[in-house]
Amino acid sequence: YMLYNNKLYFSIVQTESLNVYINGEDGRIDWPPVPLYREDGTQNRSNVSAVTALDRNMVVIADCYTEPNYDFSGTKKFDEMNNYRTKSMIVVPLKSFEGEIVGVLQLINKIDKETGEITEFTEFDQEGAKALASQATVSILNARYLQELEKFLDAFMKSLGEVVDAKSPYTGNHVKKVGKFAKMVYQTMGHKRYRNVEVDRDSLRLLEIASWLHDVGKIAVPNHVMDKATKLETVFDRIDAIADRFEIVKRDIEISYLKGEMAENEYIQEIEQLDKDLQFLREINSGDTFMSDDKLERLQQIAKRRYILQGKEVALLRDDEVYNLSIRKGTLTKEEREIIMSHAEMTYKMLEKIPFPKKFEKAKNIASNHHEKLNGKGYPRGLNSEQLSLEDRILAVADVFEALSSADRPYKSPKKLSEIFKILSFMVKDGDIDGDIVRFIFENKIYLDFAKEEMLPEQIDEPKLYF
Ligand SMILES: [Fe+2]
Ligand SMILES: [Fe+2]
Structure with a gap:
């Protein structure tokens, strides 16, 4: 008893x-x-x-x-x-x-x-x-301690994942959902005997732990970088500060005009131009518009403008603002992109120091390798296909799938399954992710089970593979 x-x-x-x-x-x-x-x-x-x-x-x-x-x-x-x-x-x-x-x-x-x-x-x-x-009694207590340790490990790893999820309102339950998707894929592989993979309680838990931990390095990434919605966003969006400066310039012009230093048509033209310029800056501040050479040129022109503040002549746009507004695609500068990418390295560094129980030791690698690519162009270590295990590859695909499927920005419409598989297909062709796994997900309709629970009804359509 x-x-x-x-x-x-x-x-x-x-x-x-x-x-x-x-x-x-x-x-x-x-x-x-x-x-x-x-x-x-x-x-x-x-x-x-x-x-x-x-x-x-x-x-x-x-x-x-x-x-x-x-x-x-x-x-x-x-x-x-x-x-x-x-x-x-x-x-x-x-x-x-x-x-x-x-x-x-x-x-x-x-x-x-x-x-x-x-x-x-x-x-x-x-x-x-x-x-x-x-x-x-000794055996029972040993088994109990082991159980307790495993329970502790589970709960702690899960909490870390929840902390990462709680950090960003945009990425919602990314970590949790990646874990769910990866587990679905892996379990189905076990049932279907995909490449003779044997899925048991421990191997499934290994993958689960790895997925809870995969983005743990994001704890070290500042939120305003991780969720940077516009080019000028730091802790707040600097476009408002710029708009205030435009207001000052407009007032200066008005004063000149009232003092009789400026003709009326010139005054009207200047004000109109300023309004147009600010509107232009607002447009390019969003990451949606691609910065063509023309746009860059116009930005440079606006940046040349100076005004008097507290008796000193200052630039209408600060250097850093111009630098950020010059971002060709998206909202991130090269440096910010590197900071975000560093989360994978940070995940690795954090986990490296934790003495995992032997059977879960591989979780460190699986978690840290989710941005590695089969073609060797991934990060943080630039591993190649020979160095990436099945579990590494499953988590990498799950990570991309979840990121594509979630409505990551409230003002962007989320992608449909057909669009997601199109992108995944391109990634397979580029050698970023494992095509066999993507095909397995497609053929066994794992995406549909996931979509029914985690995606919006309007996202569910008939996807196709393009490779
Ligand atoms: Fe990541
Ligand atoms: Fe992730």
């Missing part, structure tokens, strides 16, 4: 003569547990196992049927039904070194080796039973 919440649960039952061997491994034996206390709070002293646990002492019985101290009516009923006869018995508490009762060991019906008869347990047997009980 194992003791949980003051109840003794049957865990292992073996009876040679009845040929019963239930080890309780595949779920607990569903016989009712033996309570240590009755409903009124008094000790359950009619059951011999309960008394053993309560008194923390061994009980030895020569013949249960003539033993007056305990109620063996249940045992007798069992005997009748199974054509058995419970006779001699030793009941030993499983007591830890610190004195905690973890369970009870009950030995029934000693067989005399020579005669084959049921006999009483001797003093020597009692010592043996005690030794067995202490061995069993």
Whole structure:
């Protein structure tokens, strides 16, 4: 019996003569547990196992049927039904070194080796039973510590993933969803015997842990870089500061005009031009417009303008603002892109120092390799296809799939499945991700199961492969 919440649960039952061997491994034996206390709070002293646990002492019985101290009516009923006869018995508490009762060991019906008869347990047997009980207790506690450690590891890794998810309102449940998708792919591979991959509890947990951890390095990436929505965004969007400066310039011009230093048509023209220029800056501040050479040229022209602030002549646009507005595509400068990319390296560095249990050690690599590419052009280590495991590749595909499928910016419409598979196909062609895995996901419609749970109905359409 194992003791949980003051109840003794049957865990292992073996009876040679009845040929019963239930080890309780595949779920607990569903016989009712033996309570240590009755409903009124008094000790359950009619059951011999309960008394053993309560008194923390061994009980030895020569013949249960003539033993007056305990109620063996249940045992007798069992005997009748199974054509058995419970006779001699030793009941030993499983007591830890610190004195905690973890369970009870009950030995029934000693067989005399020579005669084959049921006999009483001797003093020597009692010592043996005690030794067995202490061995069993150590094993149970070891297994329990291991379980606790694994539970701790699980919960801690999961929390780290949740922290990363909580960091960005835009990427929502990225980490959680990547884990879900990767697990779906891997489990299906196990069922379909994809490349003879064997998926068991531990290998699945390995992938799960790796996916919870894969973006943990993002903790070190500043939010305003990670979620940079416009080119001028730092902690706030600097376009508003620029708009204020335009306002000052416009006022200066108005004053000149009122002082009679400027003709009316010139004044009107200047104001109009300023409005147009600011509108232009607002447009190019968004990452959606590609910066052509013409646009860059116009930006340079606007940047040349100067105005008087506190008696000093200053530039209308700061150098850093011009630098950011000059970004050709997207909202990130080269330096910011590098900071974001550094999260993969940071993930690696963080995990490298953690002494994982041996069976989950590979989680470090799987997590750190999610931006590696088969063609060797990935980061942080530029590994190639020979160095990337199946798990690495699954997580890399899951990472891209989730990023494409989620509505990452509130003002952008999320991609449909057909668009996602088109992009994935191009990535396969470029040698970025594993085509066999993408095909496997496609053919087994894993994307559909995921989409039904995690994507919007309008995103679900008929995708195609393009490779
Ligand atoms: Fe990442
Ligand atoms: Fe990711």
